[in-house]
Every structure is written in structure tokens, then in C-alpha cells.
Amino acid sequence: MKLFTSTLMCLLPLAAANSLLGFELNLMPMPAKVTPGQGRLIIDPNFRVAVSGQADGRLLATALRLIERISAQTGIPLSHELASDPAQATLIFECNGPGKPVQQFGEDESYQLSVSDKQARITAPNPLGDIRGAATFAQLVDSDQQGFGVPVVEIEDQPRFPWRGLMLDVSRHWIPIDVVKRNLNAMAAVKMNVLHWHLSDDQGFRIESKKFPKLQELGSDGNFYTQDQVREVIEYARERGIRVVPEFDMPGHTSSWLVGYPELASGPGPYEIGRHWGVYDEAMDPAKESTYKLLDAFIGEMAKLFPDEYFHIGGDEVNGKAWNANPNIQKFMQENGLKDNHALQAYFNRRVQAIVQKHGKHMEGWDEILDPDLPKNIVIQSWRGQKSLSDAARLGYSGLLSHGYYLDLMQPASQHYLVDPMDQEAATLTPDEARRIMGGEACMWTEYASPATIDSRTWPRAAAIAERLWSPRDVRDVASMYRRLAVISRNLDWTGVRHRANYQPMLERLSDGDPTTAVKTLADVVEPVRGYKRGSIYESVQSTPLTRLIDAARPESDLAREFSSDVDAVIAHQGKTDEVRRWLTIWRDNNGRLEPAIEQSFLLRDTAPVSRELSQVAAAGLEALDAVEAGRRLPADWLQQQTALLEEAAKPKAGVMLMVVAPVQKLVNAAAGTAQ
């Protein structure tokens, strides 16, 4: 693992240089070292790629993928034939050595990218580094007044943390293989390197077992990946420099297993696939030898299918109720001196760890599996925070941070961005202990995400987490992050991920197609409520369609953020008045346009107060703006009236928050406080 200290020294002068030159490249994650130059490498129909050095299938695939990516972005039809003579190539991939047959944790991902106005060259010690360099090159492509090109630059880069993952829950909502693939494309674009595939949970068992076919036959509603598809995804990920770590959550979160194999259960059954959310009481029976026999055979089958050396067994949220209710389990605990359910789970984990290790894997699990009796080669994934992470590190365990990276909580990118695995308790670790923190994983649980919405719930915010885990520790300027994120988000379109593309169809569904501009005007300035509150607003079971305004709305309203900054400028008399007036006018008039659609649409109906309040808030904002512009002070009773209106409008309704209320409140305050 390469720690940030080695690159910190290089970065500081660079940051200064960047700012002196008045530009910052649209890269995310920001590389360890960037030295900008003068001029541009033109990208035109003659763009050709050559590959030299170590022959590797991944490298060829990466070169072809880059050609397609650039062709899509620029619209230039490019030849798919590689240049046989590197001197004729626009971009040369140089690969100085072989990669591991199975991509390994900690495998070197460094590369150098050198761009002159004649040619670009990516040099790396292995194919993995070239793959990372290709992602950087793709992000550098932009247009100026002459055409497409790449700025002249020297980049030396390697990651700060060797484990930069995305956990995808495909159990709560089934996520088809093409959706997984397009998200792998996006991950590769921001240099994430682990797909943590949460394949089983109470609500669905999502993978074919040939040894235990009732797992998928009775536990999946027919929605599962065949083993051939799994191999396809693993290969697809490998070509993009991404490891695939499967998770089979146990002994809790296992209702879907128990439908077909009730003999695994602690209770009497019968069992059904879980249809609601939350923690279930069911759990596997840790007291029966037959449980371990089945798990040995199952884990053996899966260990062969997944080549990665890590294997995730979940282990979270066992409430113990099924164990308490089972006399045999209670007897077993007494006989074995297991004083409580935590001890029983620890026993279970030790048995499972032995099985996982027997099949050649390191066991990984959530915080709850931490137990000093387990060997040190396991990995703790912390959903609880840096404290449990550093506790584990002090005990000698490796760990990953996920606390703070739960994308499904609908928090702003800035909030995730500023969470650092080495902060808080982790800041007090010794260097040896600190080295046990392998990185982190963004988590995308899917109680409230479907194939149509998972992309927009994941992207672009996951890119901010990717930067946290790749870039030097002191790359943490939020304004810079948002500026770059806007560009990266647009460019992610070219990878096929649909975080932006699915917006319009979802808006059209809301209003049955008409008038979508008015729906969009509203949706553009709302955000879903934070956390898991959707379940208390709408019916919330597995079959609930995720098709409301709360689902269409992006987790973060860029427009509201920009508007807020424009309002600040207005109050500081630094311009932007026209822009603020334009938006306020559009919003004021929007409810009149949207109301007929709201009345017609069963999906929009409950957003009526949100739409009405947007128009009221905007009208208040316009009055305030007039006063601010004219230098008139508005009276206290006006202020009081508007503030009451704004306070009401600030309350979430239909599961969404009106994000322009706060900036309008600033404007209203300014109008009431101005006296000239």
C-alpha cells in the first residue's frame, strides 16, 4: 500500500502552480502529481493508439475501449485498428511487465501519463497501471474553440489506498447484469477497483448454485445471475481493473436461503422470501453440524466461481430472537460455554472462517464479526465508523471504512467527500496500525433503489468517494470537487451509465409526458429526504414502484447550489441579479403550468403543495430581490410573514425538500435588513 505521505510533498507546489496558471484539470480522482504544460494534443480522425511492451489481453481491450469512448464523446469515427508503428500513434500504451493472473489486492496501480502536443504516452509497470492511465486520458479529452484535444501535461499517479470499492446490493431490488456492467464502466472511469457484490439477503438469493439449486429456484422470483453470467461480469470487471468480491450475508439476512433449505434455520419455518425492509428475526442455526456441512459445500462452490482472494460473509444485524427461541441452540450454548448470542455468533464466524480459509480465501465481514479469537488475516468492513475500524486495526485486523460512504442515505457529495478513513480515532493509530486500513467502500443498498434509479443514486457522488480513496489526503477542497464533479458527471454519460439519461424518462412517467419542462423545473430544485424516510412516506415493500418525485429527483440539486451562490453574489452586490431574477420568475410561474398535470397524475398528486410552495417562495424572492436592487428596506411584518411561509415550505413534503428555500430566506433577510 502506498500512503499519501510520499506524494504530499509533490502536490503542494503543484496546487500552487495550478492556481497560478488559473486552471485546474477536470480530473477525478485528482492524480498524485500533475505538472501542466503549454499547448494541446489534437484529437481528430487520425487519432490512433499503439500498444507496446508486455502483451496482455486487458491492455488491448483497454485500448479498444478508450478508442470507443473517445469516439463516442467527440463524435469522430475512429479506426479500431491499433497502429503497428508506435511512431504513428497519437497515444502509446507502454506496459513494462505482466500483471497477476487474478488481479490482487495491493497490486501496483501506478502509471505515468505524458502528453506533448505531438503524442501521448502512458507508461506503467503492469497492465493495471495502464488501465488507470487510460481512465485519466479519457477524462482529459475536452474541446476548445478549435476542436477536441488533450492539454499538454505530465502526470505521475498512484492510489493512496489499495482498496476502493463499491458495494452493490442486488438482493433488495434485483439489478440486472447490464446495469451491473454499466456501473462497472463508471467505476473504472474513476479508478475504483473492487465490486463488492451483495448477492444474498432476506429479500432475494441472486446467484445460481448448482449444488443447492433451490437457493435460486425458490429464493429469487426468477431474478438471479447464472454462473455463466457471473463469470462474464468477473471478466468484464477484470478488463477494467476491478476485483469482484462476493458477499453471502450470514447467519442473519438469510430468509431467502431458508425458503429452499429450511434445515439451515434456527426456527421451525416455513419461510418466505422477505418482502419488507428491516432486520428479520430468522438466522441460520449455528448449533447444527449440518449447517457447516452445507456451508462448506456452498462456499466451496462459490470460492471456485469467484477467483478473488477475499470472500465476504456479511455477519451484520443478527438480533438473536430465533436463537433465543430454540431450546436446542440454548442447550448448545450452555454445553459450549457460549454465554450470549454475541459469543454464539463468534463461534459461528470461527467455524465459517475455517471453511472460507480451507477454500483458499480471506474472510471479510461487517463490524459485528470482530472477535479476538479470529485469525488476523480477515478483513473488517466498518459501517459503524473510524472507531471500530481503529479498534480492529489495534487488534491487528485489516479494515475498510464504509461508514460515511452510504450513498443510499442521500447525503450531499461534500459530506461523503470529507469523510477520511484516517480521521477521528484512526488519526491516533501508529504507522503500523494505520497501514492495516486498506481503504473504503461506497455502499449502495437498494431498499429504495431500482434498476432505473440505482445509477442516479450512485453517480456522480461515488466519484467524490473515489477521489477520497485515491487522491492525496489534502485534496479536499469542496468547491473544486463540485466544479470537477459537474464535468465528470457529464462525461460519465459516455461510459453508458444512466444516472443522467434516466432522469427525463422518469419525469415523463410522472406527468404522462406532458408538460415535462414544468415537471423538470420542479424536480431540478428538490432533493429526496435524507436517510430511509421514504418508507414512512409511501408504502414500502419490495414490490413498491420507485417512480415518485422522490425517486426521480437527484440526491443533490446542482441548480439549487448554484442559485444559492448567485444569491450570495446579489446580496454582496456582486452581480448575478438577472440570473436570480430569471430563475425566480420561472419558478413563480411554474405551478400554474404544472398544476393541471398534478391533478391528472396519480404519481404527482401528492407533490401539489411542493409545487405551490415553490411558486410562493419564488414570489417572495422576487419581492425581496426588487427591494434589494432598489435599496429599499422591507418592513418587519413583511419579513415575519415571508419567514413563516418559508419555514412551512422548508418542511419536506411528498418526501422531497425544496432546496431553494434557504437561499430565498437569505434574500428575504437582506431585503428586510437593507436601509439606504
Added chain:
Amino acid sequence: MKLFTSTLMCLLPLAAANSLLGFELNLMPMPAKVTPGQGRLIIDPNFRVAVSGQADGRLLATALRLIERISAQTGIPLSHELASDPAQATLIFECNGPGKPVQQFGEDESYQLSVSDKQARITAPNPLGDIRGAATFAQLVDSDQQGFGVPVVEIEDQPRFPWRGLMLDVSRHWIPIDVVKRNLNAMAAVKMNVLHWHLSDDQGFRIESKKFPKLQELGSDGNFYTQDQVREVIEYARERGIRVVPEFDMPGHTSSWLVGYPELASGPGPYEIGRHWGVYDEAMDPAKESTYKLLDAFIGEMAKLFPDEYFHIGGDEVNGKAWNANPNIQKFMQENGLKDNHALQAYFNRRVQAIVQKHGKHMEGWDEILDPDLPKNIVIQSWRGQKSLSDAARLGYSGLLSHGYYLDLMQPASQHYLVDPMDQEAATLTPDEARRIMGGEACMWTEYASPATIDSRTWPRAAAIAERLWSPRDVRDVASMYRRLAVISRNLDWTGVRHRANYQPMLERLSDGDPTTAVKTLADVVEPVRGYKRGSIYESVQSTPLTRLIDAARPESDLAREFSSDVDAVIAHQGKTDEVRRWLTIWRDNNGRLEPAIEQSFLLRDTAPVSRELSQVAAAGLEALDAVEAGRRLPADWLQQQTALLEEAAKPKAGVMLMVVAPVQKLVNAAAGTAQ
């Protein structure tokens, strides 16, 4: 073939019934017979499908595809398990007999769809009919104030013509396999049943030959389909009820063949892949026996790969120059009494026809192949019109109409819609002769279409042609077509075709992401110039990026059409004033917003006059609107001035036409003619 006469009688009372009930279902193509009922079949999470009768893989695939389609459209997570008990199903597919192992021309496509408020049933004599019924059912899904559902209805349906094709040119621009597939999805949605795959032309040889590998190795820039991919496409098409007919254009349009196999050529060579558009002089040498030997082996290979009984040999646009310049060919003509190049090509066609027939296929070709010496089992595809089609029919040849269906000419849907294969000269055919007209094909040549734009050049307009070829002859109300087309176009999104989805990324590329609303405002009201004029406006070779406003703009501006109808209402004092004013105001202000982006963008720069003129036209429109509203008459010199402005603005610039000029002219005229 089922002619329209049998269904005409049913349709007329239905049309009356529809209009009495005040609604018309959003179906395209309109079925032969529709009997609306009362009430709705609800689509909710309990939606289940059952399949009964004849077992068939296509039927199962269709059922699963329909579930996915409905799940995508409604956002309802649906079970992918079929109901084993039909009584439990929402929709039952009933299939009363087997289909042909290879889908055949003229195979029965009829079906009945019966929807009650409890259950729906699709009944068909074979799987093909069920596939068509599924497409109808998918189109019926809509939402009302309560939720998603399907109206109660009885439909009896079958096509008017048995051949309803789409020709895709994948040579001029390489069209990757995923683009072909998504267009097959869209074809199936509107019941088109033939993919005519134009696989070779001067500019690229797009399919792997194992016998003659230099065809793809030297003739494709690496952009070709492997035989496995071709089989995949054929199977994909078959599951959707679509036949795949390959075209290998010969003896002209063959430059890409000659790069690897110059011995086929009439000239001395050497040859290169064609990089520009237009008719090339090169042609195969019809005087050499070796030509037929190679073609026999090649056609034999392809005849095995493509199971369809038709095989298209092109045969168009041979200018004869290479033949004139070759003394051996001249000698051969003299010796064989071939008096001119037409006779020589006829000789070539007879030889090729014998080869095609030997390999078990009917030969198909463009108008030029028509020659009374050819056997009657060939098919003439007419790009010239109903006259050559009916000439062929009188001679006993079967034919397809493509004249009038060239989507790449960028004509409005209404224009294609009103072209009928049985009109003009074809109207005078005897019933026996008329029966030889098998249908028609929309054509999508790709000189000016790329993978990113081909969808929007094809859809939704191809759906209007699909209706012409499927629905009863008297279904030809343009207003009804446009109303339904708007819904169908939106719904085609759910099939994965990107005619709408690619609009936004193309606009963002134009302006480098900012401000896309202003770019969209302009793009929404322009149309590309008709015909092939792009080539005279921009550099026009194979590597030219198709990324300008002309490429982003839709072939038809729905907004301009709606605006025009709103202006008519204003002039007739039937309301719509607010709507017209709103648009005129947006357009008037747009240039101010767009100008900075135009200055920055190398792709937008030449649209500056279009943007400026839109604002000027809108300003004129606002003055006129004020006068019309106030009942004031504006003076003659004002009219003259505005008319001069509008005439200038009506001239295409940057390859686009400003489609709101005409309606504004009407408003201006009304303002000058009003006196109260």
C-alpha cells in the same frame, strides 16, 4: 397476403365508434379492427403472464420481454416467473400451432387481443401472431388518475402487407451490434418484420467471411461483424418476429471488396476503401469466369449463415465507366452480343441469380436488376417509385416499395405516411398483379448518420411507415398519426432505442455542457435541411464527425408544428395567446443567453445567424401578437420590413431551417391585415 379489403368494412364503423367515444387508442400501427369497451385492466405488482398451447422458445422469450418492458415503463418490479395456472395470470398468451423453423415471408401474423377488466388474452395461430399481439399489448399500457393499466378492448388484427422492412446501411458508417439490436427492438414494437442489412458498399465490408478473410481484414478498418455476432443478431431478430435479409451490393458499390480481392475488379487497381460519398466507377468484372467462381463460394458461405429465403444482391448505380475502359470486357460484350452496359449487367445478374438460386435463395435487387430474362421468383425493390414497381408486377415480378420511404432524406413523417405502395401506377394493376406487391421498406442510408444519430434519423418516423404497411389502407389521417406518434415515440424509449436519449448528450457536446437549455431551445425549433445537402455545407467524408446542430436536430420539430397550430388558434381568436407569447418570449431572449456559448464552441459557431434570427423572428412575432390581441392593424411598411426579415430567416443556415418562421409570418400577416 391479406389485402385491406377484408378489413376495410370492419374499420369504418370502428372509426365512428372511436370518435363517438371521444378517444382513440395510442396504437401504431393501428390494428385492423378495434372494438373499445368499458373499464380497465389494472397493472400492478401482481401482474403475471401465462403461456398456453404450442410450446415455443420465441413465445417464452416474448412473454419475458413483455414483462421487462412493462416493468421498465411502469417502474413496477414484476416477477419474471410465468404463472403456471392461466387462471392466475393477468395476461395469457395462447398459441394454437407451431411456427416455421425459419420465419417465412407471408407467414401468418394475425392475432386477437381481448382485454377485460379481469384478464387479457392474446390468441394466435402461431408464435408470430403472439409476438405481434404482445407489441400491441405493450402499446396499450398507460396511466390514468388511479395508476397503470390497459383499456378494455377487443382487437382483431393482421397486416395489410407481409413485407414491412427497414434497410440499415452499416457500410457508410459502421453501426455496432448493440445499435442494430436496439433498432430491432424498436422495429418489433411497431411490427416491422424484415431487417434488410446492407452489409457491404464502397465504404466498408462489414461481415466476416471465413472463405475470403481479406474482405473484412482489408475492407473494414476493423469494423465488421463476426459470424457469431451475425448469428446472434439473426436469433435476436427471430425472437422478435423479424427476418434478416442480407444485402451484398454488386457489381457496383464494391470498392471495399476490391481492396483485398482486386482480381474481382474491372480496372487495374490498386483499390482503397471508399472515403467519400457518391457513385464510384469501380465495378466487378462480369466478363471473367473467376468472378463467378468467387461469388459462388462467397454466396454459398453467406447463404448458409443467413437462413432467410431471400438474398439481396443490390445491383444499383453501376455507371459502367470501369467496363468501358476495359478492352477484355468490351471484347466479351461483342462476343456475347451484349449491346450495352445494361445488357452486360443483366448478364451478370442472370449469372448471379443462378448462383443465388443454387444456394437455395430467391434473389432480390434494386430496380436496376429488372430484366425480362430473369426468372419470376426474384424480388425488385423499388427506389424509383410505384411506376417501376408496377412495371415489374405486370411482368410477373414481385416487388417492394422504398421510394418515398427514404428516412435519410429528412422529410416529415406525414410525407412518408401518405406514400402508399398501391397508389399511382400501382392503382391500375389487376388484382393478380397487385398481389405481387409484397410491401415496402424504410431505408436508412448512413452517409449522414452515425451510431449516435441513426436512431433519431430512423425513429419515430419509421413508425409512420410501419403503419402504412400494416394498417388498413384508409388509416391515413395525418393529425391522428402525429398525435399517436408522439406517444409511441416516448414509449419507444422503453425498448432501449436512443432516438430521444441521445439528444441531450449531443446538445451538451455542442455547447461543452453549458448552457444546454439555451442550445435546446434553439435545437427544438430547427430541422436539418432536406435531402443530402449536408455534404455541401460541411466537409463530407467518412471520417467527418456528425456532431453539428444539423446532426443533433431532430428531422421533425414537434414544437414548431404545435406552435404553428397554436398560432392558427390565435389568429382565429380561439385562445392559445398565452402559450404563443410564452414561446415567443423565450425565443426572443434566447440569443442573449446562447451567444457566449456560440462564441466559445467550434461546433456551434456557424449557427450564430440562426440563433440571432430566431430572436429577431420572435421579436417580430411578439409585436404582431400584441397588435392581434389589441385588435390594432400594423402599417404596411412594418409588414414589409418584417417580411423581409422573415424571408431572410427562412433561408437555411448551418444546414438547418428555422421552423417557426412560417407561423410567425402568419401572425405578422394577421397583424397587418387586422382592422377594428
